[in-house]
Amino acid sequence: MTDKKVALVTGAAGGIGTEVCRLFLENGYKVVATHRPGKEQQATNWLQEENLADKDIQLLALDVSDHNGVSEVLAETLRKLGHIDVLVNNAGITRDATFKKMTFQQWQEVMDTNLNSLFSVTQPIFNQMCEQGSGRIINISSVNGLKGQYGQVNYSAAKAGMIGFTKALAAEGARFGVCVNAVAPGYTATPMVTAIREDVLDSIKATIPLKRLATTEEVAGAVLYLAGEYGGYITGETLSVNGGLYMK
Numbered sequence: 001m002t003d004k005k006v007a008l009v010t011g012a013a014g015g016i017g018t019e020v021c022r023l024f025l026e027n028g029y030k031v032v033a034t035h036r037p038g039k040e041q042q043a044t045n046w047l048q049e050e051n052l053a054d055k056d057i058q059l060l061a062l063d064v065s066d067h068n069g070v071s072e073v074l075a076e077t078l079r080k081l082g083h084i085d086v087l088v089n090n091a092g093i094t095r096d097a098t099f100k101k102m103t104f105q106q107w108q109e110v111m112d113t114n115l116n117s118l119f120s121v122t123q124p125i126f127n128q129m130c131e132q133g134s135g136r137i138i139n140i141s142s143v144n145g146l147k148g149q150y151g152q153v154n155y156s157a158a159k160a161g162m163i164g165f166t167k168a169l170a171a172e173g174a175r176f177g178v179c180v181n182a183v184a185p186g187y188t189a190t191p192m193v194t195a196i197r198e199d200v201l202d203s204i205k206a207t208i209p210l211k212r213l214a215t216t217e218e219v220a221g222a223v224l225y226l227a228g229e230y231g232g233y234i235t236g237e238t239l240s241v242n243g244g245l246y247m248k
């Protein structure tokens with residue numbers, strides 16, 4: 001049991017997740033950082049490489065797309081920790097292809113990891129937050145869930161679904177003091193984005209009014225804001241951090 005606020009971040013190792021962990025640690029939270037089962041060694045290396053190993057951070061193997069596994073692991077984690085105060089649903093994958101060529105497997109994998117995981121991961125933690133009468137849930141959606149993106153029918157559908165989930169759960173959580181919001185990053189300097197073919201990425205960058213990618217710090221800062229004292233009156237909202245790429 002800890003007196004500190006506990007933040008659980010899914011898909012913590014890499015990109016936006018890493019920066020979210022770092023900012024929470026710098027701001028006095030205890031962090032539970034989830035990674036894929038079977039990747040224990042990589043996760044331990046990640047802590048070393050990011051200079052996080054001596055911080056108040058705990059690794060947790062969690063396959064967010066495995067409903068039964070998630071229920072068991074989170075029940076045990078909640079029993080040990082006593083409380084989780086902030087949940088950041090950050091785990092996400094891409095399986096980009098034009099719709100004509102997209103396989104059902106590419107559709108299903110993105111749905112399972114990016115959207116169905118929200119049910120499995122959030123429900124036990126939301127219930128505990130309601131019992132304690134406070135909590136913040138922040139879902140990492142995407143600009144492409146708002147505007148749609150060529151080659152991402154699966155991803156855009158899942159990320160848009162996260163926004164509907166956010167609004168509906170915010171309506172249910174309010175009476176229990178639980179705020180639920182989404183952050184919709186634009187193209188951010190992460191391995192997921194730098195993996196895009198260079199010519200394609202150049203043409204995307206040209207369409208961004210700020211003419212550059214977001215830094216992971218700029219996205220993580222929005223998450224920290226929604227989790228903290230000054231975010232207390234915001235719920236059901238989607239905060240865009242996209243360099244002007246899409247203005248709602």
Ligand code: CAA
Nearest residue numbers: 094096097098142143144149150151186187192193197200
């Ligand atoms: N709008 C209209 N037409 C487009 C287009 C666009 N945005 N992008 C490509 N096209 C056209 C191309 O010009 C091409 O036309 P022609 O056949 O007439 O030449 C045709 O579509 C096929 O394009 P590709 O050559 O790119 O097709 P491909 O099968 O090789 O690749 C793809 C398809 C994998 C989807 C590739 O286009 C791609 O990687 N697109 C980027 C997808 C993207 O933005 N992913 C974001 C990943 S990062 C992320 O998701 C994080 C986040 O939240 C922002």
